[in-house]
Amino acid sequence: xxxxxxxxxxxxxxxxxxxxxxxxxxxxxxxxxxxxxxxxxxxxxxxxxxxxxxxxxxxxxxxxxxxxxxxxxxxxxxxxxxxxxxxxxxxxxxxxxxxxxxxxxxxxxxxxxxxxxxxxxxxxxxxxxxxxxxxxxxxxxxxxxxxxxxxxxxxxxxxxxxxxxxxxxxxxxxxxxxxxxxxxxxxxxxxxxxxxxxxxxxxxxxxxxxxxxxxxxxxxxxxxxxxxxxxxxxxxxxxxxxxxxxxxxxxxxxxxxxxxxxxxxxxxxxxxxxx
Ligand code: HPA
Numbered sequence: 001x002x003x004x005x006x007x008x009x010x011x012x013x014x015x016x017x018x019x020x021x022x023x024x025x026x027x028x029x030x031x032x033x034x035x036x037x038x039x040x041x042x043x044x045x046x047x048x049x050x051x052x053x054x055x056x057x058x059x060x061x062x063x064x065x066x067x068x069x070x071x072x073x074x075x076x077x078x079x080x081x082x083x084x085x086x087x088x089x090x091x092x093x094x095x096x097x098x099x100x101x102x103x104x105x106x107x108x109x110x111x112x113x114x115x116x117x118x119x120x121x122x123x124x125x126x127x128x129x130x131x132x133x134x135x136x137x138x139x140x141x142x143x144x145x146x147x148x149x150x151x152x153x154x155x156x157x158x159x160x161x162x163x164x165x166x167x168x169x170x171x172x173x174x175x176x177x178x179x180x181x182x183x184x185x186x187x188x189x190x191x192x193x194x195x196x197x198x199x200x201x202x203x204x205x206x207x208x209x210x211x212x213x214x215x216x217x218x219x220x221x222x223x224x225x226x227x228x229x230x231x232x233x234x235x236x237x238x239x240x241x242x243x244x245x246x247x248x249x250x251x252x253x254x255x256x257x258x259x260x261x262x263x264x265x266x267x268x269x270x271x272x273x274x275x
Contacts, residue, residue, distance in 0.1 A: 003148045005052045009099040013076070016045045017067035022076040024273040025100030025225075026265070027216060029081070029112035029232070031254030035262055036077040039068035047080065053099070054082045054092040065096070073273035076100050083212055085190035090140035094219035098149070101223040107164065107272050108220040109228045110213045111261075113254055115237030115245070117198050118182045118207025123236060123253050125180050126261065128168055129160055129229030132214045133185040133206055140215040141222055150222035159221045164228045164275065171271055177264040182207025184231060186214035195239025209237050228272065230264075232257050 014020050028035055036042060047053040047063035056063040063080035078096045082088045097108060116125065145152040165181070172179040185206035187193055193201070193209055201209050208231045217227045234253040235245055 003146045006095070006098045006102050009050050009052045009095070010102040012050050013045065013065060013067070013099060013103055016049070017043045019067050019074045021104035022067065022074045022100065023104060024073065024107050024109065024269065025076045025078060025097065025105040026109045026269065027078045027081055027097065027111060029212065030234070031113065031251055031258060032111060032261060033079040035265060036064070036066035036068070036079040039066065039070065039075070039077065041069035043067045052095055054088055054095060056080045056082050057086065070273050071270045073270065075269055075273050076103060076105060081212060081216070083189070084136070084138065084215065085188055085211055090138060090142070090215050093215050094140045097216045097220050098223065101220055101225045106225055107228065107275050108216070108225050109230070109272060110216055111230050112210050112213045112232070113234040113250055114184060114208040114210035114231040115192070115198070115235050116207065116233035117202045117209055117237040117240055121180065121182070121207060121233050121236070123233055124257050125233040126177065126257070126264065127180045127182045127208060127231045127233060128165055129184045129208070129213070129231060130165065130181050131160060131183050132217060133183060133201070133204060134214050134218070135201060136186045136188045136214070138188070138215070140219045150224060154222045156218070156221060159217050159227050160229055161226050164226055164272070167271055168228055168230070168268060171268045172264060175263050175267045177260050184208040184210060184213060184229060187211060192245045193238050198237040198239050208233070232261060
């Protein structure tokens with residue numbers, strides 16, 4: 001996807017929302033997509049109405065962009081994402097996030113459901129992503145680089161900057177939603193990992209395993225945005241969990257944690273939008 005295509009999408013978003021710029025983008029992971037409609041001043045556009053936007057097909061991932069006004073800051077919520085395991089090219093996977101950054105978002109909050117493999121993690125935990133491991137052997141920046149988007153070899157030493165981690169941690173404490181911290185490893189899916197793959201990821205430093213987020217984080221950082229990542233541990237990862245994994249259990253845990261996640265986001269979004 002070209003710079004021009006992303007620009008066209010950003011222009012369409014500005015026209016449809018009546019907001020020229022947004023300051024914060026939020027990608028809602030599994031089970032959270034309803035959150036966007038509760039926000040003040042919410043204006044919703046189906047992804048299908050935005051040129052170039054891929055439209056999600058998987059259950060539980062609606063596809064709409066919601067623009068809201070949080071204490072005077074325009075926030076773009078991406079309710080629903082597409083994944084590489086659905087067969088999408090990574091340029092499509094990161095298209096919405098690129099549109100958000102081109103629309104002015106200097107901070108991108110990425111949320112997801114993940115399996116927990118770090119010490120002390122339990123299903124239901126909310127975990128701030130301290131860093132990531134790209135174990136999918138794919139990268140959204142492969143192909144010709146457009147220097148107008150970002151550099152050919154972007155630095156990744158601070159994708160999730162410490163000041164924003166501290167801010168999120170503080171907000172969590174203030175609203176009584178405890179946040180753990182860990183490293184997220186991206187595996188391609190859609191099969192869940194084997195116990196040996198989870199053990200590999202764990203030994204390499206992963207606390208969380210999941211099938212999203214990393215390509216979006218790389219693309220956002222490529223364009224100069226700062227990233228905050230929050231995982232909901234929907235299950236202990238394979239081999240750590242005593243029972244087989246099922247998508248139904250994953251969505252049930254996400255549903256059970258929704259109120260806590262919502263409380264956190266209500267307090268965190270206005271703070272991040274001011275950064
Ligand atoms: N592995 C990968 N992705 C996931 C998991 C998991 O255990 N749980 C939720 N998303």
